[in-house]
Amino acid sequence: MPVLPAHDVSPYDCPALIARRGVSSVLTEDGEILSLARAETLALLARSAPPLLVHGPATMRQLDCAIPAPPAPWLDLLELFLFLHPARNVAPTPLGLALALDVPPPVTLEADFLHMLLNVMFQDLERRSGGTDGDAMRALLPALSRAGWAWAPALGERLGPARMESLHPLEAVRVWRRLPKWEEVAPRPQPGSQRVTQAEARARLGEILGSNAEARPGQADFASVATAAFEPRAEFGSPHVVLAEAGTGTGKTLGYVAPSSLWAERNGGAVWISTYTKHLQRQIEQELTRLHPDEATRRRAVVVRKGRENYLCLLNMEDAVNTAASRGEMAAPNVISLALLARWAEATRDGDLMGGDLPGWFGELFGSGTVFGMADRRGECIHGACPHYQRCFVEHTIRRARDADLVVANHALVMTQAAWASLSKDDVPEEDTTPTRYVFDEGHHLPDAADSAFAVALSGLETAELRRWLLGAEGSRSRARGLRRRLEDLVAFAPGLEAPLDAVLQAARALPAPGWLGRLHDPATPSPTQDEIENPTERLLRALEVQTRARHVSARSGGMQTARKKGDAECDLHPVDPAVAEAAETLLRALKRLHEPLETLTKRLTHQLSEDQETLDSAMRGRIEALVRSLRRRAISRVAGWTGLLEATQIPLEPDTRPVHIDFIRSESIAARGVRGDEHDIGLHRHWLDPTVPFAAIMQAPAHGLLITSATLRDQTRDTPDEATHETAWDAAEERLGATHFPAPAIRASLISPFDYAHQTRAYVVDDLPRDDIAVLASAYRSLFLAAHGGALGLFTAISRLRAVHKRIVEPLEVAGLPLYAQHVDAMDNATLVDIFRTEIDSCLLGTDAMRDGVDVPGDALRMVVFERTPWPRPDILHRERRLYLSHGAPKEYDDRLTRMKLRQAFGRLIRKSSDYGVFVMLDRRMPSRLFSAFPEGVTVRRMGLNETLGDISEFLQERTLRSTDAQSLS
Template structure:
């Protein structure tokens, strides 16, 4: 229906009907000026008779109306598209209220369709103000392409800017943003930092200056800043870093508490402090806090740099390929053209080119198609570094060089551990991209074991092996733009024939990796393509993966899960052992020429300085790094894993856990990858090994380093329980693997949990009854009038509950959003939840940890069941290794930490009030020590929980949302 609408490139949005929808209702402002309130079906029928509407977030809007987006441009007037075009890096929440706030308007409650005209008028004024600015030239250059693609807003913008044909540069030139980006320049290497310590008084003084006069007093924040200074003291010996474990209760203000001493040390010693956290979203939260230290934007840009892996940034070479591909087609794909134009507009204004969690809106892919972003970053390790024509405008290279001179670098655990790991190998012949720091602050430190497990694990899977083949051989005839090793090396090989022989040997040996179509053959699809070359029918890697699949099918216990299944490797079956030897031989045939190629590239570097240009030298160094990291290290690890398949020793004596795992592939329903996986039994061993060399000082901090608050006696906390809780935390974090014991600090939360919170365990929800579970969520969310976060331990249950309660909550005026359901990223979902005070949000682990939603926007947290550790092979082996005397206590500790993290989302400010509910009557009392001292914890029925929520939480003028929560209402519902 929507696909048949005429293209309105010259239509006026002022003549369009305005539309705001929920899943249940729609507010429509007709072209005649009449505001209608309709149900979803009536609104969908009306839209078929009207011109294309004015709306916010078109794809989400028509999904809420039960319509399916067509596979072509839909000519609605989406205010999000106009906002992005005018303000490409300004943050906006993709709702009427969020957009109104971003434009300085006061949204009504509730927002009706006529509010969209106020938003449109505010943006028209902004566009009119741009008419004579340099910005107008950029806008005008892109408009011919957008108009040709049928973009709804092009005529509206042209009429305001009064653009004349031929006034601007060639349309496709407007997409070639890489020609207009600033170029970075090399700087002299930074000298090693000093070792001057930071006195506690200095840290306190800096903290007070950051906070300024009249700031909220946070008891313990200054004490915390003082404790952090111990991590900045000079180390006593090589490989003996100063370590601080600092647990700072929610509300302590730990971010500014460690930024203050870190900034003092960085300034006094002319060296960086790397602040590492667990997720990209949390990196941005820390970056926002740092703006209080450096309010001047130019100073902050020089002093603070946010670093991520290369795969997060816009690759200009990939973008050039996409632009050239479109320009060469006689009839370009119009949706792709609009998406590229918007991406070019953003790239020219972006601070750092960060596609994932940066200043590109998280809803971009939903509006312009995920395919627009897919492939725009270097996710396959294909970067050609110095050989790239955009090397000196590259966003990644720019951030690397800024980081070399920065005071504070905000990174993530994965990047920090990767860099430290490569440094620990001692390969000093090739300089790394970064000079390793000496001071590391690990925020969200309770996640370090998980980050270490991910960083130091290894997988020999079909996807991993096929990706290596693609990296070596390129696209092999497909439409992919993947560049193979020959293309990345072609100019070097032409100038150095000694490289040709190992290159040919590598490309030949790469055919032993999974060939195109391997996934269909692995999953037994009848129409799967067969290898074109006869000898590839006996592909050794594909035979190996088939043998892995057979052993998994034979040894799997229980029904096949929705996401993954696994079994132990040992003892390896005969069929698997027979399939191992050919693959081992094939991998060794690949490894030998890879090493030869690296040695010959190194030989080129040893030639006199005048024999190679500086760019060539940098290019060769980068290629050696890529070969080692992307290929050699991986193949060496795979060979070591295959040796384990043939090894009959007792697996309990090994430092590793080897298992076979099958996992469903995202976006490929019904298709599973299969692989042999290796994990460290204790992942903090390699963590300590790689960090003890470069680190002079480390802070590991979190609100939940320990699993519980020790019980208090009349004269204070029980010293024995305090010591036990710290000892367990140190074992989990791996500090016993370092030489010097850590300095411990614990700062309690300043909140009055006894008066600000309630904790309820609901006892009458049947286990595994999805209808009852959904009904409980609905009643609890209605009782709180929204502002509710629902947490789940399984994605399948989250989706099932969302399906059952989304419509009735919308009927009540409580919009429901959900991770793993809505197509926006987590950061955008949290922004919506924070802005829409009566909205509800469902999520899993990522919403449980580190999400900061202060104030009334979050007043209820509901956990669907006790978050026990997942009972998989890794957990089984690790609890035997890390808690051999009491495995149950190991389970309890992990579970209490998850409960503490979830409870910590609830109270973020001194005047917050909130209720924590867990819908699991089987939750044992020994886990209740996870909650802060003073929290009132009761086991109640669902009806009583609803009554208490209604009585405890403040009531709101919700603009028509019913005040629910009476027992009689619940009884009627039941």
């Protein structure tokens, strides 16, 4: 599509466009609705005013056009919606907009429907133009007009000029000057220990559900079981641990919310509800509207907590706005995104950029770099020294969480907070009050979360990041201040900090210098010898690469080169190559020279807290405490972990000894991080053999009760229902989840799913497809999705195969009226993709692990799940060692157990309520029958050829559709 000039014309005089592969719908400037092929559509648009559309980048992809640089040469209704409703998410499609605006959509959406959506939004604009919100919109228009925003002329005509002309058009974008300040309050007393009875939990559940809720027989039983996690603790270090497996459809979220909310209200403490991903946090938050329908009450009682890197940093935004002001018109596209981000910042509940109330498509419309650049993703927060500290979204959220009843967090944050609380000093308290009651939803992911939380990586990126945090930007254009800038006024106040600070900054030069990646991996640069690399970290990285190249075992010919194309290569650390051992010893000495002054600096800062109690105001005290925490977390703990890893290179492994840790070398592609695709990072990695050991260790002291729940805690097979097998399955679950590391025995409970899977589902294994023919695989996906008429979720075990299949089937599906979306292809977050999939009933979605677990899409929007391969565990070094030591001599059964649980999770996406129906298809003919027990009781797995499967699926889905239609007619 050609880049069109910006015209100051009425949106009603512009053509309207709903683009589709094949035939698009166009409303011409003369009011004629046309159905045009791609070439005709482009020809019409080339001679017209900018079109009115929904989601410009997606529209361009439908027309196979390059996406022009902003400001966009079209009138995107999503941008107008964002301006009017800045903190409301919406599926970014015409139907999604219609539902958000409460406009009944026609059966077939044609381009003239966009004018109806435009009318509704302009009417809304007129209603709000007279109030304070109208003033806020008017104030932003001068900046948006100068930046060339397509909607500015039409909005200016309807809103009129600002009532008070600002001194500078960007003044309205400086939102940090207008946001409310938080204020310190007295600390919350320790919570009580009053119990919640089962009868009380059931009564609270009834209040939440109301009289018209769908009956779920096991939900009240689940609420009763959950109360055991809220019993008073009898002994220090021995929390109550409840393992509650709740089959899909039990209603476990509200089941645990009932006793959790009662306990919090009764005892004046917070219950932390933890789940695996940010998307699942959002789902739980939405469920909590049932508990607190009133928004003001819910804001007081419920807080969502994430890591700092998820929130808008006002100092980053100030820097971006000042940069835009200094560059003038050159920064015009950036001004549009900053102005709309400022509009959102005044409306947001908590400033959450990543999965919060900033629409997930914002980055696709205005550049993902804008969103990521506004967050503190490098740990550069200066806390109390920041001029916006008392308006900071992160600090406000932390303080709200201290007084909340329910805090919705994720496993990674919970483990990090608990770990730091266990190591923190009394004179430097943690940011968050340590809770005593925890609910771990999606508990089957606890081992994975613990594995990530307690792993150590000494890699090029990790070490270079620490150098940047300590020394600052070192000449690059960045606001990275470095440690000296953060401490300069404190050094003047306490001269004793000067010497250790200088020593830290000098020792930090042992870490990789800027440009290290190109020096080590640029194929155009001759490889230097180890003697030529003076930097000790870079010398070690080079030695690690040589050892990995020599020892990596590739599944295909080509050795290391093949592995690099796949972005992954690894080898055992032991036996250690002499060059690696020598380089590691040199770096070990350098890191000890860094660790010592870091400890000294931290101790002297802590000393200031005790020595100057009378002279330090609360702001300065808070700033010093934050600096101490930052030094411990970002520097001291990292260096200590790296030191332990390097010491392991000097000690040979003892044969036939069960290790505590697994140490290995890994090379990974970093193309996904914005670096050239042919470059990779390399480093030493250390993982716990059993990561639930440190998890249990950090949770024993603070926790009084833990509820661990999921639909798949056990590998409970249906083929052997005897009591001994049930006990064995529970024993394996306790070991995998770490329950055996707690002193008190876990309480076990299982509630079966209420669904009639035999009548609601069918399951197939297609047995006539070749394994490695991507064209045949794509053809199978296309045929299956067409047979289901959409509403299909395709799951993949490899991103490369997902992308290859998407490329081959996107056009034929969309020509047939079935829109196709894909994780790792569409530049939208997972939550937005699921929103679209849920809204567009006949759409299809491709995804990997994140779509396999925890996605809740009830109703007709999901009626087929297709898995491309049996999801065996990845055969890497970590799995090899755990399979060896944690399988109790049955490694094949260990693999099967992990695989069955993935299959159970995938099948669980299919049926979310009693009226749902659907089919599950596995395209891997090698899937063994022993894995069929992963599916629920009543599900018969049928092995068929593709054509026979397609016929059976069509018959089943048509029959269920007719039944559903008849039931709706009778009702």
